[in-house]
Amino acid sequence: MALSTGRASGTTRDLTAGAESARGRGGREPGPFRRAASRHWYAWAMVAPVVLVTALLIGWPLARGVYLSLTDATEANIGRTIGVNVIPSTYEFVGLENYVGILTSGLFWEKLTWTVVWTVACVALHYGLGLGLALMLNRRVAFRSAYRLLLILPWAIPGFVSAFIWRYLYNSDFGVINAMLRAAGLGPVGWLDDPTLAKVAVIAVNVWMGVPFMMVAVLGGLQSIPGELYEAAEVDGATPWQRFRFITLPGLRTVSSTVVLLGTIWTFNMFPVIYLITGGGPGSSTEILVTYAFREAFTSVRNYSNSAAWGVIILLLLVVLAVVYRRSLRKQGEVW
Amino acid sequence: MSSVTAGTRPAVPAPTGRRARRRGERGVSASILLHGTLLLAVGISVFPIIWLVLTSLKPRDGWLSSELELFNQPSLDNYVRVLTGTQFPTWLLNSVIVAGLTTVLGVFLASTTGYAISRFRFPGYRGVMWMLLITQMFPVAILIVPLYNLMAGLGLLNQVPGLVIAYMTVAVPFCAWMMKSYFDSIPREIDQAGLVDGLTPFGTFWRLILPLARPSLAVTAFYSFMTAWGEVAYATVFMSQEEKRTLGVGLQQFVGQHWSDWGLLTASAVLIAVPAAIVFLLVQRHLVTGLTAGATKS
Numbered sequence: 063m064a065l066s067t068g069r070a071s072g073t074t075r076d077l078t079a080g081a082e083s084a085r086g087r088g089g090r091e092p093g094p095f096r097r098a099a100s101r102h103w104y105a106w107a108m109v110a111p112v113v114l115v116t117a118l119l120i121g122w123p124l125a126r127g128v129y130l131s132l133t134d135a136t137e138a139n140i141g142r143t144i145g146v147n148v149i150p151s152t153y154e155f156v157g158l159e160n161y162v163g164i165l166t167s168g169l170f171w172e173k174l175t176w177t178v179v180w181t182v183a184c185v186a187l188h189y190g191l192g193l194g195l196a197l198m199l200n201r202r203v204a205f206r207s208a209y210r211l212l213l214i215l216p217w218a219i220p221g222f223v224s225a226f227i228w229r230y231l232y233n234s235d236f237g238v239i240n241a242m243l244r245a246a247g248l249g250p251v252g253w254l255d256d257p258t259l260a261k262v263a264v265i266a267v268n269v270w271m272g273v274p275f276m277m278v279a280v281l282g283g284l285q286s287i288p289g290e291l292y293e294a295a296e297v298d299g300a301t302p303w304q305r306f307r308f309i310t311l312p313g314l315r316t317v318s319s320t321v322v323l324l325g326t327i328w329t330f331n332m333f334p335v336i337y338l339i340t341g342g343g344p345g346s347s348t349e350i351l352v353t354y355a356f357r358e359a360f361t362s363v364r365n366y367s368n369s370a371a372w373g374v375i376i377l378l379l380l381v382v383l384a385v386v387y388r389r390s391l392r393k394q395g396e397v398w
Numbered sequence: 399m400s401s402v403t404a405g406t407r408p409a410v411p412a413p414t415g416r417r418a419r420r421r422g423e424r425g426v427s428a429s430i431l432l433h434g435t436l437l438l439a440v441g442i443s444v445f446p447i448i449w450l451v452l453t454s455l456k457p458r459d460g461w462l463s464s465e466l467e468l469f470n471q472p473s474l475d476n477y478v479r480v481l482t483g484t485q486f487p488t489w490l491l492n493s494v495i496v497a498g499l500t501t502v503l504g505v506f507l508a509s510t511t512g513y514a515i516s517r518f519r520f521p522g523y524r525g526v527m528w529m530l531l532i533t534q535m536f537p538v539a540i541l542i543v544p545l546y547n548l549m550a551g552l553g554l555l556n557q558v559p560g561l562v563i564a565y566m567t568v569a570v571p572f573c574a575w576m577m578k579s580y581f582d583s584i585p586r587e588i589d590q591a592g593l594v595d596g597l598t599p600f601g602t603f604w605r606l607i608l609p610l611a612r613p614s615l616a617v618t619a620f621y622s623f624m625t626a627w628g629e630v631a632y633a634t635v636f637m638s639q640e641e642k643r644t645l646g647v648g649l650q651q652f653v654g655q656h657w658s659d660w661g662l663l664t665a666s667a668v669l670i671a672v673p674a675a676i677v678f679l680l681v682q683r684h685l686v687t688g689l690t691a692g693a694t695k696s
Contacts, residue, residue: 230660
């Protein structure tokens with residue numbers, strides 16, 4: 063403690079203050095909290111800013127979001143301050159009404175089905191294509207670094223820029239995809255006007271945006287597999303498929319499990335692609351849960367309570383997913 | 399290489415030479431297939447970007463063409479219009495400030511947190527790990543309404559700090575996770591040596607470990623920057639004032655439901671993507687190590 067720097071002790075003041083008061087109450091004998099504090103204060107100090115900011119900016123909004131989801135708050139009855147006039151809130155607690163309404167509506171199940179299809183299709187294609195490209199780039203192949211550089215280029219483009227690029231490419235009248243179709247003697251296609259095509263179109267864009275990340279992550283994993291394993295397998299007469307099945311895939315498991323979980327969460331909540339390319343349309347056919355909830359809260363009559371209830375449901379789905387996923391990893395001996 | 403005969407593969411590698419390894423040696427047809435596939439993939443990955451650049455160089459109404467034409471009187475007309483006739487410079491400045499602050503603060507917080515969860519087993523450790531994962535899952539939708547109210551209450555709407563703080567909640571958890579993985583791959587003996595030499599835990603972290611973690615810091619910085627640079631939802635809601643808009647919000651004005659100016663849009667998209675791509679290409683070598691260092695440690 064005597065060696066502590068000024069900044070460091072500044073950030074831990076709250077924690078150590080708690081410890082002081084604990085000792086004050088407890089008498090001379092240092093209590094368990096004080097002992098823990100003196101042993102771990104530097105660790106706590108280092109995580110404290112993140113924990114505090116997260117607690118304030120996620121914990122509090124989360125708690126309030128959950129509360130809002132149990133009320134009938136909309137733009138019309140929520141408290142506001144206009145100039146000097148404070149208009150008090152008049153919304154009421156309605157219990158689980160919002161949830162019942164959502165879960166019994168066909169709309170929710172429709173959106174959930176599409177969100178699941180969207181997530182599974184995107185993550186499967188991300189991972190499959192990423193793995194395939196990584197395997198190719200992991201071989202000795204001429205121009206390898208040039209290929210790699212060009213293949214990760216989409217990753218370098220900010221998401222909203224990509225979304226706008228693709229929206230232009232898909233344009234029925236002036237888009238290059240239809241121009242190519244016309245040049246090939248085929249008719250133009252209204253890519254974003256037909257519900258099914260629009261779904262294919264947004265998946266294609268998300269795959270284009272997401273493959274580079276998977277490729278780079280898998281490539282890193284591949285490069286960490288010791289070459290001796292392959293040599294030994296070859297000596298034992300293993301076929302290329304067997305080497306892939308029994309060396310490459312297990313060797314990639316840690317990396318794969320991490321990126322697949324992250325990819326699933328990111329795709330499930332992928333906002334810009336859908337919001338900026340189709341705006342959820344045509345109709346609301348490409349709207350996933352997140353964009354729908356956003357629209358509930360910020361377009362026409364702002365239905366805050368309903369939006370919050372959608373959000374809570376989305377969060378619960380993801381927490382369940384992560385818990386199940388993590389449990390299955392732990393069974394395989396991965397621990398974090 | 400010329401001595402390699404296509405198609406003949408010894409059943410057992412010759413025990414004498416590493417040169418006889420079969421891996422990496424291919425027949426001609428396999429090579430063609432491999433390069434063909436890679437070229438196709440490169441084509442798909444690069445084409446939209448090339449088309450964007452080509453379109454931006456067309457004259458004012460050049461995008462209004464249903465023909466396939468690569469060039470058509472190339473001009474910088476669109477760029478001039480974007481830079482002089484729109485709010486683009488303001489949006490750009492706002493984005494640079496927001497992204498810059500997010501990066502600096504994000505890297506600092508992510509590295510201290512990452513170091514703590516990499517090195518110390520303290521009460522609350524598991525809680526912090528869970529928190530970092532769960533915050534990754536937070537849909538914008540559930541947070542955005544209460545966060546909007548919170549920001550309004552604190553007077554942070556249409557304020558740069560408000561947006562920066564919101565972005566940190568997105569970027570820091572993932573960055574802390576990455577930093578932890580990287581710190582895990584740095585031998586603990588270095589920490590111990592630092593402590594023996596009389597450095598505090600913070601001194602060890604600051605003077606010994608952080609310099610070693612430079613690749614991961616670069617990745618973290620890049621990720622934080624891109625999070626802020628490319629975000630749309632929070633910015634759309636929090637920054638409603640015209641002069642406070644960031645690029646992601648502003649650009650939507652060029653593409654409306656009934657009217658779009660793809661000339662303006664493509665030119666500004668290039669202006670936004672080029673700096674991001676340059677930074678990206680500088681750090682991309684580290685991305686692999688940064689992302690997977692800890693995860694692949696056997």
